[in-house]
Amino acid sequence: MHYIRLLRPPSLEGSKSGRSLRLVVSITTDLGDAFLSPASPISIRVIVRSRGPDGETWTEVTPVRSRPTWRSGLRVLKLDLPVPTALSGVDKMHIRPAEQRLVASSASDLATRSQGLIVPVSVDLLAPGDDAAHVCYRVLKLSNDQGSGLESALQVEEEIGDTSLARHVWDGGLMTLAHIANMCAPISPPGFSSGLLQLKEMLSQDKDINILEIGGGIGTLGIGLAQIFRSVAAERTTAASILMTDLPEAEERVKANISRYEASAPEDAEAIKVDIDYEDLDWEDGRTGKFGAKVQSKLWDLIVLSDCTYNVDTIPALVQTLSQLHSVISKHPEYPQSGWRSKVMIGTKPRHWSEEAFLGLMENDGWAIGEKEHLPLPMLDAESQAVEIYLFTKL
Secondary structure (H helix, E strand, O other): OEEEEEOOOOEEEEEOOEEEEEEEEEEEOOOOOOEOOOOOOEEEEEEEEEEEOOEEEEEEOOOHHHOOEEOOOOOOEEEEEEEOOOOOOOOEEEEEEOOHHHEOOEHHHHHHOOOOOEEOEEEEOOOOOOHHHHEEEEEEEOOOOOOOOHHHEEEEEEEOOOOOHHHOOOHHHHHHHHHHHHHHOOOOOOOOOOOOHHHHHHHHOOOOEEEEEOOOOOOHHHHHHHHHHHHHOOOOOOOEEEEEEEOHHHHHHHHHHHHHHHHOOOOOHHHOOEEEEEEEOOHHHHOOOOOOHHHHOOOOOEEEEEOOOOOHHHHHHHHHHHHHHHHHHHOOOOOOOOOOOEEEEEEEOOOOHHHHHHHHHHHHOOOEEEEEEEEEOOOOOOOOOEEEEEEEEEO
16 A cells, blocks of 8 residues: 655745645655555646635646656656635645545545555645644545544544654554454445454444553554544444553654544534543563553553564564553453453554564463454555454463
8 A cells, every 4th residue: 555645844835926836745655665656657636625705615726637647766746736816715735646446535445445545645734834734644434324524534643754653654553443444334345354253342342441552653543443433333332441552752643633533523422432542651661561550540451553563673572561461451450350361453564574573472472363364455566465463362
């Protein structure tokens, strides 16, 4: 899967001849380590939102008959697009492939399309000095209901340009979230199937659930799960609590995305009872059993993580942190006397054979694989890739 990326904040500039929107974009893999090299050129659409007396309007500013194209061999695409003077209050921009079949806009797209997909990007058009001018955001519709809106969509900010990898959307988290959304939906997309029956039962049953995410990055999986509980798994009437954790440098972006989640809440959100929070957690502390007050406060029904095994050097600390969490859970005042198993769900895109060490270390620490799912990634070029989802349990 590939992503349209803004390499620097867009600028909307005025002159005597009119206004122009200036962009510098690229299309890369999730880590930005490879550029899209399509067999044939891919046309790009740029759409802007304006606000006038009659409300908001979305208008394409790329010329329909000669849209800019991304071709094999490109690394950067620079655009200078005229913006009609009739458009007032231009405040948002959306960039996507012109062909709808190439657009990854919903969970069902990721589940049912065999050809490659490109994830669009959106951005607020702000003054250069504004603190938020350095971020863009991704939107993924999680509900299959044709009438649903942003209240059922994941919206996550990521930073513009080449920044920390922890501040971007990754394939493993996005594909895992899309699979769970389709799995928990009242009506799954045509052709969708899942072998994660235990996971589906756990997430779909109408009882309170506590979920802890470690290595949460910008919040794709944790916030996406909150969206699923709030709007996709509509039959739920009980509470869900989600605590996301990561290193301190992730906190700002995670909290910004929690704010986006809260701002998209429907009017009856209070009745849905989904609580979402954040706390710092360094695995070097976790491996020794050192956890914050929020991590220690609940009996966690499920621990989740995604895209956390790419750095082989951190795998031992990750596994030891998971086992220490199992120990903390087993000492919780609400821990059942018998029959309880700690559960860990991981979604990962294997990038190197050395990541297999994670499975061996988990087995050595007493974790057993209860379920596994293999999800092919929709790629436009290069060799086939996949995301794997595991559900581990431990007595």
